[in-house]
Amino acid sequence: MLNKANKLPLYYQLYEIILNQINSGIFKEHDKIPSEREFCDKYNISRSTIRQAINELERDGYVYKRHGKGIFVCPKTLKQDLFRFYSFTEEMKKLGKKPTSEVINFEIINDVKIANKMKISINDNLYKITRLRLADDEPVIIETSYLPVNRFPNLTREKLDNTVMYDIFREEYGVDFSKAEEIFKPVITRSHEARILNIKNDIPSMMIERYAYEGDKIIIYSVNIARGDKFEYRVILNK
Numbered sequence: 001m002l003n004k005a006n007k008l009p010l011y012y013q014l015y016e017i018i019l020n021q022i023n024s025g026i027f028k029e030h031d032k033i034p035s036e037r038e039f040c041d042k043y044n045i046s047r048s049t050i051r052q053a054i055n056e057l058e059r060d061g062y063v064y065k066r067h068g069k070g071i072f073v074c075p076k077t078l079k080q081d082l083f084r085f086y087s088f089t090e091e092m093k094k095l096g097k098k099p100t101s102e103v104i105n106f107e108i109i110n111d112v113k114i115a116n117k118m119k120i121s122i123n124d125n126l127y128k129i130t131r132l133r134l135a136d137d138e139p140v141i142i143e144t145s146y147l148p149v150n151r152f153p154n155l156t157r158e159k160l161d162n163t164v165m166y167d168i169f170r171e172e173y174g175v176d177f178s179k180a181e182e183i184f185k186p187v188i189t190r191s192h193e194a195r196i197l198n199i200k201n202d203i204p205s206m207m208i209e210r211y212a213y214e215g216d217k218i219i220i221y222s223v224n225i226a227r228g229d230k231f232e233y234r235v236i237l238n239k
Contacts, residue, residue: 002043010045011052018053022062022073029075033063061229075138075230088133088141089164097135101165104196105130105144106157114146118211118218125149129160132196139197140230145222175214183209186228193225204228 002013039050057063092099115122126146133141169175189205205225212220
């Protein structure tokens, strides 16, 4: 309940009450929360106080408004801690999400720019693999990966359609990843990316460049476009 003798502003107390109800599962994803009138009757506070609490919740990504319909709970942000090597599949499982992938492009190319990034010969052929990553059947990431053909001979689209990609690397090709480096950049979602991710063009995305190493060699270079409304990345710094 609200405590009017508390030094915390009433709007912030209401903010915390609603947030606790969301985090505890009382209000689930896309549930409609009580109306302003219901909050007024329950807590005996002004509509301006309620609006301030709701506006803060909306700004922080916990609720969204639908004109003429009410206020609804946002889907949970997919949080990833960046302190160790991780895979999308495993991280989604930990969050209780069903991870799936759809290969939308598979080809062999020769690309000077990518070769230079990977520090390999410009004459080396590369697999270019574009996959759509989904969580509970909702598109969240477009992932484009580049791999040297001579390190992964006989890789096929069919294998990727039926097996987790990193499992193929470890089990069939004996890859022992030593480290990964990632570079994050906020970007404007391009129209074809927005169409694939099923979002509006004005929703920003995060571009993640990833260099995966085997020993001191880069064996996978990937560019991910992650929905800005779905992902939150956290870096943990140890002393």
